[in-house]
Amino acid sequence: MKRIIAVSNHKGGVGKTTSVVNIGAGLARSGKRVLLIDLDPQANLTISFGIQEAEKTIYGSLKGEYELFPMNVGENLDIVASTLDLSGAETELSSEAGREYILQELIEPITGNYDYIIIDCPPSLGLLTINAFTAVEEVFIPLQPHYLAIKGLAKIIEVINKIKRRLNKSLEITAVFVTLYDKRKILHRDVLQTIKTYFGDRVFYTKIRENIALAEAPSAGNDIFSYDASCNGADDYRRLVKEIIEMEDKD
Amino acid sequence: MKRIIAVSNHKGGVGKTTSVVNIGAGLARSGKRVLLIDLDPQANLTISFGIQEAEKTIYGSLKGEYELFPMNVGENLDIVASTLDLSGAETELSSEAGREYILQELIEPITGNYDYIIIDCPPSLGLLTINAFTAVEEVFIPLQPHYLAIKGLAKIIEVINKIKRRLNKSLEITAVFVTLYDKRKILHRDVLQTIKTYFGDRVFYTKIRENIALAEAPSAGNDIFSYDASCNGADDYRRLVKEIIEMEDKD
Numbered sequence: 037m038k039r040i041i042a043v044s045n046h047k048g049g050v051g052k053t054t055s056v057v058n059i060g061a062g063l064a065r066s067g068k069r070v071l072l073i074d075l076d077p078q079a080n081l082t083i084s085f086g087i088q089e090a091e092k093t094i095y096g097s098l099k100g101e102y103e104l105f106p107m108n109v110g111e112n113l114d115i116v117a118s119t120l121d122l123s124g125a126e127t128e129l130s131s132e133a134g135r136e137y138i139l140q141e142l143i144e145p146i147t148g149n150y151d152y153i154i155i156d157c158p159p160s161l162g163l164l165t166i167n168a169f170t171a172v173e174e175v176f177i178p179l180q181p182h183y184l185a186i187k188g189l190a191k192i193i194e195v196i197n198k199i200k201r202r203l204n205k206s207l208e209i210t211a212v213f214v215t216l217y218d219k220r221k222i223l224h225r226d227v228l229q230t231i232k233t234y235f236g237d238r239v240f241y242t243k244i245r246e247n248i249a250l251a252e253a254p255s256a257g258n259d260i261f262s263y264d265a266s267c268n269g270a271d272d273y274r275r276l277v278k279e280i281i282e283m284e285d286k287d
Numbered sequence: 288m289k290r291i292i293a294v295s296n297h298k299g300g301v302g303k304t305t306s307v308v309n310i311g312a313g314l315a316r317s318g319k320r321v322l323l324i325d326l327d328p329q330a331n332l333t334i335s336f337g338i339q340e341a342e343k344t345i346y347g348s349l350k351g352e353y354e355l356f357p358m359n360v361g362e363n364l365d366i367v368a369s370t371l372d373l374s375g376a377e378t379e380l381s382s383e384a385g386r387e388y389i390l391q392e393l394i395e396p397i398t399g400n401y402d403y404i405i406i407d408c409p410p411s412l413g414l415l416t417i418n419a420f421t422a423v424e425e426v427f428i429p430l431q432p433h434y435l436a437i438k439g440l441a442k443i444i445e446v447i448n449k450i451k452r453r454l455n456k457s458l459e460i461t462a463v464f465v466t467l468y469d470k471r472k473i474l475h476r477d478v479l480q481t482i483k484t485y486f487g488d489r490v491f492y493t494k495i496r497e498n499i500a501l502a503e504a505p506s507a508g509n510d511i512f513s514y515d516a517s518c519n520g521a522d523d524y525r526r527l528v529k530e531i532i533e534m535e536d537k538d
């Protein structure tokens with residue numbers, strides 16, 4: 037079962053990177069062979085695994101200097117690192133013919149080595165995210181249960197539908213999940229209801245609760261399971277990973 | 288005293304928009320004439336004032352179709368609205384000669400009408416944010432007290448220094464402030480210390496505490512003072528505004 041998934045939401049700070057790190061680590065611990073790709077110029081995924089300056093990054097590969105260069109960060113877990121220089125990529129690549137297919141071309145030759153390839157997207161819907169949407173079959177959207185978070189959904193759905201029509205027929209939003217959740221807050225419960233009405237059974241049952249350990253783990257260069265296996269964050273991501281694996285049987 | 292300020296941080300979800308809305312509203316209530324400019328394709332500032340589809344937006348102005356078109360949203364408070372279509376602007380404008388000066392040219396003729404012009408930037412360091420940095424004299428950086436937030440500081444400082452050298456001699460980071468703060472969390476206190484070592488007396492004394500009312504106010508199309516004048520969020524932004532006004536005497 038080969039799955040290629042983009043984790044995307046142009047709303048900032050909703051837990052995209054935190055989710056890619058911990059979903060990736062959780063799948064690897066379940067025996068899946070996993071590749072994570074850091075497609076954000078902030079390089080937060082790269083930093084979360086304690087990597088300071090990678091020799092070969094997604095930037096060099098996108099510019100055509102070399103193939104994708106996965107680095108092993110744990111059992112069954114590789115990552116393709118990013119760099120702050122990636123912020124120049126969107127303008128540099130925008131005049132390249134077939135510029136939306138650059139990432140897909142890079143991923144193609146290595147899909148056989150992994151069960152899951154997961155891409156961490158930047159908080160925008162520019163050329164980098166469009167490259168991710170062209171290269172994958174599934175999009176997961178993490179959502180903070182806040183009013184401003186909901187208002188942006190229409191735009192991301194519009195962009196995904198456009199790419200599905202023109203560039204990638206198999207692209208689908210296959211899952212939406214709530215992050216930074218606090219069930220004591222009425223706003224959170226209300227927005228969760230709205231999300232369920234919008235997306236129906238594509239909303240994961242598991243909600244990722246607010247848990248400071250998730251914000252501490254990156255400073256130790258760890259995923260949440262290595263950092264503190266018994267905290268709420270580890271429990272929530274463990275359950276989310278279980279739901280992701282259960283989706284395989286549904287297809 | 289004419290001040291033109293960009294509120295920027297390429298890290299997503301740190302409270303840029305929430306701060307521009309409530310600093311703007313607080314300054315207007317103190318009798319200052321204020322213009323807020325929504326430079327984010329998510330149009331969160333526009334949505335926070337309850338504006339659904341504005342007739343004339345920053346996008347049309349940047350493309351040269353018309354002048355800036357401020358809309359009055361309260362006493363002493365105008366805004367220039369954004370639109371989801373702005374996400375195409377960076378690629379569309381990237382080949383224009385002097386593309387970094389487009390916003391400055393638009394703001395120039397109306398600076399006389401306001402005491403404060405404040406720009407809400409998107410979570411990136413692309414052409415829109417570079418336009419903001421070229422047009423302003425001050426940059427305020429809101430920071431969530433998390434590990435990943437600190438790692439991105441070097442990049443924003445690098446970009447600001449480059450623009451100061453090449454495009455805008457008077458550009459300065461004049462203030463940094465902490466948002467979503469919870470003094471009970473060790474991580475928050477530790478990161479606050481790091482921020483103070485980095486920025487010294489440019490760090491505002493006021494920290495914006497986490498307060499759900501701040502996330503609720505946008506759904507009512509209100510700033511925090513109209514929504515719930517006695518909550519922590521209103522207290523904190525009232526104090527922050529006071530510190531901003533006190534800076535005027537220092538110059």
Ligand SMILES: Nc1ncnc2c1ncn2[C@@H]1O[C@H](COP(=O)(O)OP(=O)(O)OP(=O)(O)O)[C@@H](O)[C@H]1O
Nearest residue numbers: 048049050051052053054159245246247251299433
């Ligand atoms: N469930 C959680 N509980 C507490 N803190 C969290 C949680 N999830 C993420 N965080 C923290 O909140 C901040 C935002 O999360 P993260 O960086 O993963 O979001 P993002 O969507 O990737 O942001 P960006 O839009 O900047 O890429 C980070 O500092 C992270 O450590």
Ligand SMILES: Nc1ncnc2c1ncn2[C@@H]1O[C@H](COP(=O)(O)OP(=O)(O)OP(=O)(O)O)[C@@H](O)[C@H]1O
Nearest residue numbers: 048182299300301302303304305410496497498502
């Ligand atoms: N002090 C606070 N307490 C509680 N919620 C807050 C606070 N400040 C902001 N929020 C909420 O957190 C979310 C992120 O804030 P906001 O959208 O202002 O950040 P931003 O930096 O503008 O995000 P982006 O990078 O997407 O532009 C919003 O849903 C907002 O309502």
Ligand SMILES: [Mg+2]
Nearest residue numbers: 052053076080
């Ligand atoms: Mg991220």
Ligand SMILES: [Mg+2]
Nearest residue numbers: 303304327331
């Ligand atoms: Mg914003």
